[in-house]
Structure formats: structure tokens, C-alpha cells
Amino acid sequence: MSIEVRNVNKQFGAFRALNDINLDIHSGELVALLGPSGCGKTTLLRIIAGLETPDSGSIVFHGEDVSTRDVRDRNVGFVFQHYALFRHMTIFDNVAFGLRMKPKSERPDEATIARRVKELLEMVQLDWLGDRYPEQLSGGQRQRIALARALAVEPKILLLDEPFGALDAKVRKELRRWLARLHEEINLTSVFVTHDQEEAMEVADRIVVMNKGVIEQIGSPAEVYEHPANPFVYHFLGDANRLYMGEEHHILFRPHEISLSRNAADEHRPAEVRDIRPLGAITRVTLKVDGQEEPIEAEVAKDDASLVDLARGQTLYFKPKAGVPAHLS
Amino acid sequence: MLRRTSPVIPGFGLTLGYTLCYLSFLVLIPLAALFVKTAELTWEQFVAITTSARVLAALKLSFATAFGAALLNGVIGTLLAWVLVRYRFPGRKLIDALIDLPFALPTAVAGIALTALYAPNGLIGQFASAVGLKIAYSPLGITLALTFVTLPFVVRTLQPVLADIPREVEEAASCLGAKPLQVFRHVLVPALLPAWLTGFALAFARGVGEYGSVIFIAGNMPGKTEILPLLIMVKLDQYDYAGATAIGVLMLVVAFILLLLINLLQRYIRTR
Numbered sequence: 372m373s374i375e376v377r378n379v380n381k382q383f384g385a386f387r388a389l390n391d392i393n394l395d396i397h398s399g400e401l402v403a404l405l406g407p408s409g410c411g412k413t414t415l416l417r418i419i420a421g422l423e424t425p426d427s428g429s430i431v432f433h434g435e436d437v438s439t440r441d442v443r444d445r446n447v448g449f450v451f452q453h454y455a456l457f458r459h460m461t462i463f464d465n466v467a468f469g470l471r472m473k474p475k476s477e478r479p480d481e482a483t484i485a486r487r488v489k490e491l492l493e494m495v496q497l498d499w500l501g502d503r504y505p506e507q508l509s510g511g512q513r514q515r516i517a518l519a520r521a522l523a524v525e526p527k528i529l530l531l532d533e534p535f536g537a538l539d540a541k542v543r544k545e546l547r548r549w550l551a552r553l554h555e556e557i558n559l560t561s562v563f564v565t566h567d568q569e570e571a572m573e574v575a576d577r578i579v580v581m582n583k584g585v586i587e588q589i590g591s592p593a594e595v596y597e598h599p600a601n602p603f604v605y606h607f608l609g610d611a612n613r614l615y616m617g618e619e620h621h622i623l624f625r626p627h628e629i630s631l632s633r634n635a636a637d638e639h640r641p642a643e644v645r646d647i648r649p650l651g652a653i654t655r656v657t658l659k660v661d662g663q664e665e666p667i668e669a670e671v672a673k674d675d676a677s678l679v680d681l682a683r684g685q686t687l688y689f690k691p692k693a694g695v696p697a698h699l700s
Numbered sequence: 701m702l703r704r705t706s707p708v709i710p711g712f713g714l715t716l717g718y719t720l721c722y723l724s725f726l727v728l729i730p731l732a733a734l735f736v737k738t739a740e741l742t743w744e745q746f747v748a749i750t751t752s753a754r755v756l757a758a759l760k761l762s763f764a765t766a767f768g769a770a771l772l773n774g775v776i777g778t779l780l781a782w783v784l785v786r787y788r789f790p791g792r793k794l795i796d797a798l799i800d801l802p803f804a805l806p807t808a809v810a811g812i813a814l815t816a817l818y819a820p821n822g823l824i825g826q827f828a829s830a831v832g833l834k835i836a837y838s839p840l841g842i843t844l845a846l847t848f849v850t851l852p853f854v855v856r857t858l859q860p861v862l863a864d865i866p867r868e869v870e871e872a873a874s875c876l877g878a879k880p881l882q883v884f885r886h887v888l889v890p891a892l893l894p895a896w897l898t899g900f901a902l903a904f905a906r907g908v909g910e911y912g913s914v915i916f917i918a919g920n921m922p923g924k925t926e927i928l929p930l931l932i933m934v935k936l937d938q939y940d941y942a943g944a945t946a947i948g949v950l951m952l953v954v955a956f957i958l959l960l961l962i963n964l965l966q967r968y969i970r971t972r
Contacts, residue, residue: 449875455868469876
């Protein structure tokens with residue numbers, strides 16, 4: 372089911388949370404709303420869900436304006452950052468909740484509910500936890516249960532608000548890959564909110580980069596990374612080095628877009644090695660260049676020739692391989 | 701029972717010893733004395749006192765009005781707690797502070813004030829009597845006074861529990877298609893019920909024993925608007941100490957049974 376966001380505005384007191392937002396999400400897509408905290412991404416997600424009403428503008432699901440429809444009639448699945456499971460209910464009852472709340476005429480009988488819940492618990496690989504209570508589960512397990520609960524009513528749209536935000540790094544990685552696979556398997560349109568650019572790049576088909584209530588850029592992960600529309604997007608999608616080329620002129624480049632050499636070479640500039648950090652497959656070298664306070668971070672493969680016997684204090688020559696000229700900044 | 705799991709307050713033996721000591725001096729010994737004094741009566745005398753028409757009427761009145769007041773507070777108190785926790789409005793802090801006032805006010809003052817208001821010629825009572833409703837000097841008036849005195853219990857027990865339920869939980873229920881009433885019934889009530897029962901039990905227990913505010917508004921007609929604590933006072937005035945303690949024992953036993961039932965109900969809800 373496609374989602375269209377049309378001229379949506381939202382204000383909280385004097386704070387402009389969303390400023391004339393327009394967005395098309397195609398059926399079956401997995402879209403990330405990416406931005407720093409306070410950029411309006413969660414507000415937009417909640418407006419799509421119907422948990423928040425926009426001051427103006429409309430939300431259209433599959434050609435049908437749902438702006439005036441209540442959250443419970445929009446048939447969206449919503450997953451909250453802090454799971455929002457029902458504490459006094461077992462995992463089974465949590466997942467069954469949506470089915471049991473249906474009007475009598477649509478409500479499946481208990482046997483059907485039990486079968487459906489079992490299927491969902493198997494899907495999130497937690498079918499052995501049915502009679503536990505939420506507090507007995509780990510964060511990652513709780514979030515998978517929250518997902519199963521949201522999917523129980525067979526929504527056409529799944530909305531996730533920082534779904535992995537409260538989890539530790541390892542679980543987060545596992546879970547987001549799992550979510551991407553799950554999205555492939557079940558035919559859903561999904562939108563998830565995140566402030567983690569790596570997460571957005573890894574999971575999403577398209578990324579919507581937001582800042583201060585406006586959309587800065589929409590595109591595939593490769594597009595927004597390779598062709599950032601403006602300095603904000605460039606900076607937000609990854610680390611950036613600023614290299615001054617004279618008085619008020621400088622270029623931006625990513626830490627990996629660099630060539631290092633132990634000897635003076637063409638167009639290479641000398642710099643002093645301040646720190647060497649092996650980070651697994653890559654090694655990060657911090658360089659101090661004459662004439663600027665800001666250090667340069669270089670990330671090269673750990674077997675790069677320039678790293679052999681390199682020590683702090685030595686001189687290294689570097690050259691940005693690519694770079695965005697200063698007109699962007 | 702003898703688990704020593706809390707290193708924060710050290711010395712299980714010491715703390716338990718102190719607790720039992722205090723409990724003995726303040727609660728157990730006085731209550732035991734009550735039973736000892738009652739034992740001066742023969743069983744026949746005890747039965748005769750506790751089953752006399754006047755005592756039974758007062759017993760019924762005391763427990764019924766306390767129950768009614770606790771129930772009324774269960775509704776009003778829940779609403780109050782809800783409004784105070786869930787909404788931000790000017791004067792919220794003031795209302796929040798007002799909740800505790802019935803505890804601070806001498807109950808006699810409350811009784812006199814309520815009587816002045818709700819007496820047939822009082823500010824509010826005149827309208828009630830115009831439609832044939834008698835508030836002061838009737839069980840209704842007693843319930844009213846008890847509701848006033850026990851107001852803080854339900855509010856104060858529910859507030860922290862309500863504040864602890866994240867709004868997201870209600871939103872999650874709405875997203876799953878639950879109507880507002882279903883959210884209340886299936887999500888909020890189960891979460892609130894144990895605390896609500898605690899507040900109810902406290903209000904009820906306090907209401908049964910309340911004396912000061914009730915005697916002014918009750919009218920104290922034997923058999924009609926006479927509460928048990930007053931009957932005890934009457935017996936004491938007549939130097940019938942054993943008779944007074946007999947009624948005290950009766951109240952104690954009935955109240956204990958009722959509170960025990962509420963506790964069992966609570967446990968049933970928790971372990972369900």
C-alpha cells in the first residue's frame with residue numbers, strides 16, 4: 372500500500388516540528404526517515420500512523436485520504452522504541468491482543484487466534500516464550516514480540532519508531548538485518564525512524580534525510596551517500612574531513628577517500644601522525660596538518676603499505692582522492 | 701522468610717527486632733488488651749451485647765457507609781488521579797496539594813463544616829431538601845463525611861502507578877484497533893486494579909473507624925444514624941468498659957475479615 376504525505380505542517384507551541392512535508396512512499400518499500408533528534412522524523416511517523424494530527428496537509432494511503440481517520444481505523448502496525456508491551460499480559464496475550472479487540476463479527480475464534488499467535492511467534496523465532504511475561508524477556512526479544520503483536524492484525528503498513536534504539540550494538544545489528552529479511556518475506560510497506568545513518572544505509576531501500584522540520588534529500592542509500600544534496604546531508608551520512616586550501620577555501624572528503632604515502636609524492640601534503648587506531652579491517656590514522664587546527668582522519672586498509680612500522684610523531688604524506696569543493700559548505 | 705537480600709539496610713536481626721518491638725507497643729499490646737478486657741465478660745454476655753439490635757444496626761451502618769464512601773472515592777479518586785497525572789493545567793499543583801488537606805484538617809472541623817453546608821437549612825442542603833433529599837442527619841451525610849475524610853487514599857495510591865504507565869502502551873492498544881473503552885478495560889484497569897484495591901481497602905478501613913467528622917453530621921439517632929464508634933463512646937460514658945471493648949472486638953474481627961478478603965482478592969489478581 373502506497374503512502375503519500377501532502378503539504379503536512381505541524382507546530383508544537385512556537386516550535387515548528389514539520390514544515391510543508393511532501394513525501395511519496397511506494398507500495399512494498401522499506402523507507403528510513405533519517406535525521407538528528409528534534410528534526411521531526413518521529414512526528415512525521417506519528418502523523419502517518421494517526422497518533423498525531425497535522426495542523427494542515429493530508430495523508431493518503433493507496434489513493435485514499437485517511438487524514439480524518441482514527442488511528443485504529445488506519446490498519447497500520449506501529450512499533451515503539453520502548454516496546455510498549457502490556458506488562459500484565461503474557462507474551463501470548465500480547466500478540467493476541469489485536470485479534471481479540473476486533474468487533475465480534477470479525478473476531479476469529481480462540482482456536483484460530485491460538486494458531487495465528489503461534490505462527491507469529493514462530494516467525495519472530497520466539498514461540499517458546501508464549502507463557503512468559505514481558506519483564507522476563509531481553510530487550511531484543513521484547514522488540515521482536517512488539518513486532519509480532521503489530522503484525523497480528525495484518526496491517527498493510529508497518530511503522531517503526533527507532534525500533535532498535537534501546538538495544539545494545541550487537542543485538543541491534545542482528546535485529547536490523549533480520550528486519551530487512553522479514554520485510555522481504557512479507558509484503559508490507561514499511562517506514563522506520565532512525566538517527567543512525569549506518570542503520571538507514573544497511574536496511575532501507577530509500578532514505579529520507581530530514582533536518583529541522585524539512586526534508587533535505589530523498590534517495591537510495593547510494594544516491595544520498597555519493598551525491599549528497601547539501602553539506603548537511605554530506606555531514607550527516609558519514610564522517611568528513613575539512614582540508615583548508617588557502618584562506619577561505621576548503622574541501623570536504625571522507626576519511627577513506629585518501630591516499631597515504633611515506634615519501635613525498637605528487638600533490639601529497641605532509642602531515643604529522645598523531646594517533647594510529649587499528650579498527651579491524653581498517654586502521655584509522657589521525658593527522659595534524661600545518662596551518663589548520665582541525666585534524667585529518669584517514670581510514671585505510673590495515674595492510675596499506677604506508678602503515679608498515681608507522682609510529683606517532685612521524686611524517687606522512689596524504690592526498691584526498693575525491694572531495695567536495697568548498698562551494699558546498 | 702529469613703532471606704537476607706537487602707544490603708542497603710543492614711542487620712536483618714536488628715531491623716526485624718525493632719519492627720516487632722514497635723509493632724508490639726503500638727498495635728499488638730493495645731489490641732491484646734482489648735481482648736483481655738473483653739474476656740471479663742462471659743460468652744453469653746458477649747453474644748448478648750454484640751447481637752443487640754442497636755449494635756447490629758450500628759454495625760451495618762458503619763460498614764455500609766464506609767463501603768459506600770470507599771466505593772465513591774474509588775470513582776472520584778481514580779478520576780482525580782487521572783486528571784492530575786495525565787494533564788497539565790494551571791492550578792494543577794494547587795489541586796494536588798489540596799488532596800491531602802482532609803488528612804491535615806481536624807476531622808471535627810470537617811464534620812461541622814459539612815453539617816453547616818448540607819443541613820436542611822444549609823447552603824447546599826436547602827436545595828436538596830427542596831427536592832425531598834435529606835443529606836445531613838442521614839446515612840447519606842455519613843457517607844459524605846467519610847468520603848471527604850478518606851479522599852486521599854485512592855488518589856495517592858493510584859498516582860504513582862498511573863504515572864508509571866507509559867502513554868505509548870495506550871497508543872499501542874489503539875494502533876491494534878482497541879476502542880477507548882477497550883483500552884480502559886483491557887489495558888488500564890488490569891494495571892491499576894491492585895493499587896486501586898489497596899486505596900479502596902485503606903479508605904474503607906479508615907472509614908469504619910472514623911469518629912470525629914461523623915458524629916456532627918450523623919444526628920446520632922440510635923438504630924438509624926448511630927455509628928459503632930459512637931456506640932463505644934456511649935458505653936464508655938456509662939462506665940461499661942467491658943461492653944465497649946466487646947463492640948471494639950466485634951469491629952476488629954469484621955474489619956479484619958474484610959481486609960483479609962481484599963488482600964486475597966489482590967493476590968488472586970496478581971497471580972492470575
